[in-house]
Amino acid sequence: MLKKLFKSLRSPLRRAQHIRSTPEVLTDHQHSLSRGQLSRNAVSVVDRLQKAGYQAYLVGGCVRDLMLGITPKDFDVATSATPEQVRAEFRNARVIGRRFKLVHVHFGREIIEVATFRANHPEGDDEDDNLSSRNASGRILRDNVYGTLEDDAQRRDFTINALYYDSGTGRILDYAKGVHDIRNQLVRLIGNPEQRFLEDPVRMLRAIRFAAKLDFDIERHTAEPIERLAPMLRDIPAARLFDEVLKLFLAGQAERTFELLLDYDLFAPLFPAAAEALEDNPDYSYELISLALANTDERIAQGKPVTPAFLFAALLWPALPARVLAQQDRGLPPIPAMQEAAHELIAEQCRRIAIPKRFTLPIKEIWDMQERLPRRSGKRADLLLENPRFRAGYDFLLLRESAGEQTGGLGDWWTRYQEVSDSERREMIRNLGSREEGAAPRKRRRSGARRKPAGSAPAAE
Incomplete structure (x- = not known):
């Protein structure tokens, strides 16, 4: 046809x-x-x-x-x-x-x-x-x-x-x-827009990129077939889409690009699981992704480095908590549940956008830290602080809180812990108590005492 x-x-x-x-x-x-x-x-x-x-x-x-x-x-x-x-x-x-x-x-x-x-x-x-x-x-x-x-x-x-x-x-x-x-200030295709998009569906993403970068409008005849032809992006090689997505989100107008991708139904062919999460939990998912992209734009404007791993971690995170919960329902403890859900989600995403291993590993580590950061008793806090992924995990925790997620003051606790002396750190650990939320699970647990997955709020300390 x-x-x-x-x-x-x-x-x-x-x-x-x-x-x-x-x-x-x-x-x-x-x-x-x-x-x-x-x-x-x-x-x-x-x-x-x-x-x-x-x-x-x-x-x-x-x-x-x-x-x-x-x-x-x-x-x-x-x-x-x-x-x-x-x-x-x-x-x-x-x-x-x-x-x-x-x-x-x-x-x-x-x-x-x-x-x-x-x-x-x-x-x-x-x-x-x-x-x-x-x-x-x-x-x-x-x-x-x-x-x-x-x-x-x-x-x-x-x-x-x-x-x-x-x-x-x-x-x-x-x-x-x-x-x-x-x-x-118009982005206009040369020739018949429908045929030009059929020749190369990536032109739809290029139209979005130029409109966002230049603050132009997409000319109406050029814009008309985009929503209808958006599913054709599923036929584009995953490696090529990775390159195009980096161009979209690392050009300094990522937040505006996200809005345009949603407006023209181009986000779902690129990130199907995240698009589904946006429908299921629109306020939180939209806020978290928008904040991450705004932060990306700000860092680029300031000449600071940006890692695609953090960007993809934010784009995919809204789809993760439900999968973690499903793994826990199968009987996995919180951390293995997080790891299994992360592996499953990233494998699915890589079939659509070929994210290289040098980025998928840090994505998993950033997510893994979200399950580990509530676990601070004994020497765990100091060990986490020395972890090379601590900073990225901590920044991601603050992002989750900024999007409206309730963590019982976990972000503030870690902020203070980095700033105080060793003696004050010991006092902070003692104040947590022996039954802190998120402590390592006992070997035997009462039935029904399932822990909350990442993405849900730990109880207040």
């Missing part, structure tokens, strides 16, 4: 194209960009390719961001030279990719990405494994059909990314009214 839909859209796409055959040209007197704002290495790549007889331009996000007064994170170049021709011009170049061949030109720590002008895929190319191919839904599996500058502008995703800057002449070439959309 999706294949029929895709084929039926091919003809409308051509009628819907709003690419100019001749671009609008902005001279250096009509825009604010200057050669001095650019990466010297990027300018060097453009100059060298042009001197070798090729067309070459700075393209996409760097042009868009400079027009908005934003410092670009990187600089990309589009050229008429093939990857092999680019590599022949630069000893420090390397061809990468199979689905989409690119050249990386290395200048120390800076990499200038160079792409050959691409064209749209000709009818009947689906079986040509050497050019490009699509799956049954129309998703592009390979994209190495080269073309002209006009072709390249036509196949780019959004109008605001179809701007070409000639660093030699200072001109901007605008084939898709991208300058108009920048001025009107």
Whole structure:
């Protein structure tokens, strides 16, 4: 059915194209960009390719961001030279990719990405494994059909990314009214939105990312099919979705991104268990995730490090307590119940988003600390304080409390414990009493005296 839909859209796409055959040209007197704002290495790549007889331009996000007064994170170049021709011009170049061949030109720590002008895929190319191919839904599996500058502008995703800057002449070439959309703060797809999303469903996430990053609106025709096509994200390789999710949440606008993902029904295909928890316990789940993302944005704005492990721990946490309780109902003690539930939840999530082991292990340790932090009698508090995951676990405890979870003052206790002297710490431990909530379980327990799972509030001390 999706294949029929895709084929039926091919003809409308051509009628819907709003690419100019001749671009609008902005001279250096009509825009604010200057050669001095650019990466010297990027300018060097453009100059060298042009001197070798090729067309070459700075393209996409760097042009868009400079027009908005934003410092670009990187600089990309589009050229008429093939990857092999680019590599022949630069000893420090390397061809990468199979689905989409690119050249990386290395200048120390800076990499200038160079792409050959691409064209749209000709009818009947689906079986040509050497050019490009699509799956049954129309998703592009390979994209190495080269073309002209006009072709390249036509196949780019959004109008605001179809701007070409000639660093030699200072001109901007605008084939898709991208300058108009920048001025009107709109994220607009080039061509028929439904087909463009079918070609690559990740474009839906890119629309969200640009809208959040730039504080733009998604143009209404672009926005219309998103909710309907959102389930197609389930067909995207889990490894690719991991990269896209990091781009979404580590760009400094994570809280706004979360809101947009919910508005367009794109959160559930990415985080199905968390989406279910948002429905079951909306106030707490929404508050906890929003607070974690706001904190992430604040740290990025301050130039502080952010770990994806803490981010994923927060996004998935609302789905965990019910699973811990289910494991305890099977007879597992609290800590093993937490560990088993965590393993199950992360395994499910990794089938959708391939979170690497270097992050899944810290996620489990952060969650495990939530079950251990109430257990402070004897030497346990000092041992926990020395644990390398203590700080992350403690910060996560404070996050839970900020979201409205009642922990009987556990966060305040640990805050004070870190600040006082050794003698005062001993007094704090003595004041807990021998029957503190969360103490290690006895070997024999009375029936029905089940402990509360992580995510529920320990009794007041």
